[in-house]
Amino acid sequence: MSVMDIFETMEYGPAPESASPALAWIAGRQPFGLFINNQWVTPTSGQYIESINPATGKALAQVAAAGGADVDTAVAAARKAFVGWSGLAGHARARYLYAIARQIQKHARLLAVLESLDNGKSIRETRDLDIPLVARHFYYHAGWAQLMASELDGYQPLGVVGQIIPWNFPLLMLAWKIAPALAMGNTVVLKPARYTSLTALKFAEIMQEIGLPPGVVNIVTGEAAQVGEALVRHPDVNKIAFTGSTDVGRSIRRATAGSGKKLSLELGGKSPFIVFDDADLDSVVEGVVDAIWFNQGQVCCAGSRLLIQENIEQALIQKLRVRMEKLRMGDSLDKAIDIGAIVSPTQLQEIQRLVAQGVAEGAQLWQPSWACPAEGSFYPPTLFTNVSSANSIAQVEIFGPVLVAMTFRTPEEAVALANNTRYGLAASVWSDNINLALDVAPKIKAGSVWINCTNMFDASSGFGGYRESGFGREGGKEGLYEYVRPTWKTATSHSTSAVIHIAENHVQQLSQESVSDNGNVSGLPAIDRTAKLFIGGKQVRPDSGYSRDIYDEHGKVMGQVGEGNRKDIRNAVEAAHAARGWSAGTAHNRAQILYYMAENLASREDEFVHRLMKQTNCTQTDAFAEVQATLSRLFSYAAWADKFEGVIHRPPMRGVVLAMHEPMGVIGVICPDVRPLLGFVSLVAPAIAMGNTIVVVPSQQAPLSATDCYQVFETSDLSAGVVNIVTGERDGLSRVLAEHNDVDALWYFGSVEGSKQIELASAGNMKRTWVSNGQERDWFNMVQGEGKEFLREATQVKNIWVPYGE
Numbered sequence: 001m002s003v004m005d006i007f008e009t010m011e012y013g014p015a016p017e018s019a020s021p022a023l024a025w026i027a028g029r030q031p032f033g034l035f036i037n038n039q040w041v042t043p044t045s046g047q048y049i050e051s052i053n054p055a056t057g058k059a060l061a062q063v064a065a066a067g068g069a070d071v072d073t074a075v076a077a078a079r080k081a082f083v084g085w086s087g088l089a090g091h092a093r094a095r096y097l098y099a100i101a102r103q104i105q106k107h108a109r110l111l112a113v114l115e116s117l118d119n120g121k122s123i124r125e126t127r128d129l130d131i132p133l134v135a136r137h138f139y140y141h142a143g144w145a146q147l148m149a150s151e152l153d154g155y156q157p158l159g160v161v162g163q164i165i166p167w168n169f170p171l172l173m174l175a176w177k178i179a180p181a182l183a184m185g186n187t188v189v190l191k192p193a194r195y196t197s198l199t200a201l202k203f204a205e206i207m208q209e210i211g212l213p214p215g216v217v218n219i220v221t222g223e224a225a226q227v228g229e230a231l232v233r234h235p236d237v238n239k240i241a242f243t244g245s246t247d248v249g250r251s252i253r254r255a256t257a258g259s260g261k262k263l264s265l266e267l268g269g270k271s272p273f274i275v276f277d278d279a280d281l282d283s284v285v286e287g288v289v290d291a292i293w294f295n296q297g298q299v300c301c302a303g304s305r306l307l308i309q310e311n312i313e314q315a316l317i318q319k320l321r322v323r324m325e326k327l328r329m330g331d332s333l334d335k336a337i338d339i340g341a342i343v344s345p346t347q348l349q350e351i352q353r354l355v356a357q358g359v360a361e362g363a364q365l366w367q368p369s370w371a372c373p374a375e376g377s378f379y380p381p382t383l384f385t386n387v388s389s390a391n392s393i394a395q396v397e398i399f400g401p402v403l404v405a406m407t408f409r410t411p412e413e414a415v416a417l418a419n420n421t422r423y424g425l426a427a428s429v430w431s432d433n434i435n436l437a438l439d440v441a442p443k444i445k446a447g448s449v450w451i452n453c454t455n456m457f458d459a460s461s462g463f464g465g466y467r468e469s470g471f472g473r474e475g476g477k478e479g480l481y482e483y484v485r486p487t488w489k490t491a492t493s494h495s496t497s498a499v500i501h502i503a504e505n506h507v508q509q510l511s512q513e514s515v516s517d518n519g520n521v522s523g524l525p526a527i528d529r530t531a532k533l534f535i536g537g538k539q540v541r542p543d544s545g546y547s548r549d550i551y552d553e554h555g556k557v558m559g560q561v562g563e564g565n566r567k568d569i570r571n572a573v574e575a576a577h578a579a580r581g582w583s584a585g586t587a588h589n590r591a592q593i594l595y596y597m598a599e600n601l602a603s604r605e606d607e608f609v610h611r612l613m614k615q616t617n618c619t620q621t622d623a624f625a626e627v628q629a630t631l632s633r634l635f636s637y638a639a640w641a642d643k644f645e646g647v648i649h650r651p652p653m654r655g656v657v658l659a660m661h662e663p664m665g666v667i668g669v670i671c672p673d674v675r676p677l678l679g680f681v682s683l684v685a686p687a688i689a690m691g692n693t694i695v696v697v698p699s700q701q702a703p704l705s706a707t708d709c710y711q712v713f714e715t716s717d718l719s720a721g722v723v724n725i726v727t728g729e730r731d732g733l734s735r736v737l738a739e740h741n742d743v744d745a746l747w748y749f750g751s752v753e754g755s756k757q758i759e760l761a762s763a764g765n766m767k768r769t770w771v772s773n774g775q776e777r778d779w780f781n782m783v784q785g786e787g788k789e790f791l792r793e794a795t796q797v798k799n800i801w802v803p804y805g806e
């Protein structure tokens, strides 16, 4: 037998993920109470509902069944918390959201296993899709909390938001709802679906862990009639956000009509999956697997209507059947399965009923030869052919692993068939002809259209429907407007007064103990420590071998830094070029690293405060404020990393132009002398957030705050060579950078004469320069010290033209 034969015939063995930690977690806490005001409380009814494992049919946990009185208590707690929460600076809310994201990642495995046990979906999906996307939502919205004051100027939070979520993506739907609500300053009462409350309860525990103020998030479990309806009708709730069936959505629309409550509805779908005859059929088959058998087809945007160009129907159906034979079904914790269990026996019966109706109406049913597991709620992958668009299975949302196939002849017919539905949530278009795909996509009435892919989600892109699929968007900037309303009063100030206020409040907590410059409290002579240069991720001695003394305000030597020269600059530029992979990484990754930098800098806050006091002779309050403003700035650019995006232009042609922001490349950054930490970070952070690599010359007078950052960079996963630091005589070093042909842009914050020299010297390779002409900035001020001016200098626009139409 050849290796090839073995490879072809080899069977998968079971690869179970252990349920033990999740079961122990449940056992240690049940029966689960309600989470109100950051406390676990017994439901007034004294009643509990049972959560079952759909893959085994066995009981998993007892979950509190709340009543109207509990909803009142939760809404009152959220109302009380609203004043404080909405009054916090955006930066403070960003810190909480960031902390949530971090905790989600730390508890990722437990959350994935809990979700699979409670819902029946495969562990591969919960581990690789649900939970990572949950964390991504909180990171992304931490960014919007940070930017709310500037980017949503003129808007204010709504108040208390009631959120009702379904069982198909329990924690992900929670994240889609809670993250934007909190980011915009609202407080929340959330009702999970009765079948799947467990990850929401673990999420509640995370709220306690991170110290979220009491009442900001309240989780009220129970039945629709007792909890959902009470929330919808509650007079002190300002908005309802709902995901679920169109029928319930419609009843909520009626119940809230005229109440002044804001409403967003994400409802059902019957999404078309359109395949043209030039599509790559092997990719199409995998696309179909993802479109309709992912999460057992219990997906609102599932591609449940397969529309095939007539001449390839036989070939595609044949390939699909072969693939369906190979799909594996079983226990949700088995890593080798493709399809898990249906969430409940009721949902299973509904699928069976609709399938029987399809057969009765004359459609032809095909299912693979293998049998479903005997225990639990399972339904096999199912393919219907010979379907007419009038058949109920072509019109009704089945919400199970059931695909109906129909054919079309021309693109016009495909569009007509695709739009022949009361829904409009999503669509996929498959063709190797990009002109055709881009022509068809805008003609389909759906909130999301995927070309040669399907079921793509991201926090940055709004998701929501047309027609009976609901209204409102979740995700993206557009999703934020669901959680705010216009302020109609004087614009808020953009100053960092909140930071200074924090500084005044906290300064007493700082140690009053006098610490020497090297952090030495022993009274013994300090160990000599000269800050080296930072090149290619390493601390290196300067080429000259010399160091320069750094003096405090009293003229006393407080430390030394390396005396950089032309050769050091050349090495640093080389290292920056070698690190260009930085721009190819994801913006999300860059955001994460900026957050880590803030985290690591914050953990050494006192040391940075002390250093600033010594270098600039400022007060402790002032130094503390500078450190806090620096942390806020890192958060700002972590926020901007994945939000300073291009735009789409509509020129007078059939097509679009995608205007993309690209990094400049290698930027030389010459820092101001003032605000040695804040000024340094205010320039470094936007440059690297946009994907540039940099060579920085820190403040000449006070470089030690910058050299203290080496360890922050080293512990924050920043790739070697992204930030290179050369200390020394500023104007001499900046001239070398200006003359260097491999430096793409130069930022200079120094004298009038220095600015002139930079512009002259950089004419060699016509590099883009940004000079201060001797004008100082107030680095604390959010208009002068951060924002789009910096981001524009860090990027250049590339226009990509995409014509379409046949």
Ligand code: NDP
Pocket (backbone or CB within 6 Å): 164, 165, 166, 167, 168, 191, 192, 193, 194, 195, 222, 223, 224, 225, 227, 228, 229, 232, 243, 244, 245, 246, 248, 249, 251, 252, 266, 267, 268, 269, 299, 300, 397, 398, 399
């Ligand atoms: P529902 O719409 O009934 O439930 C969704 C959520 O709403 C649950 O938390 C539910 O609570 C709650 N709810 C139900 N009725 C009310 C009400 N009158 N007022 C307030 N809240 C209410 O969906 P189902 O779970 O019953 O599923 C039925 C069908 O809905 C599916 O077959 C599918 O077609 C569609 N659906 C669509 C989803 C989507 O993502 N768009 C998600 C889930 C279902 P409780 O769990 O306690 O009943």
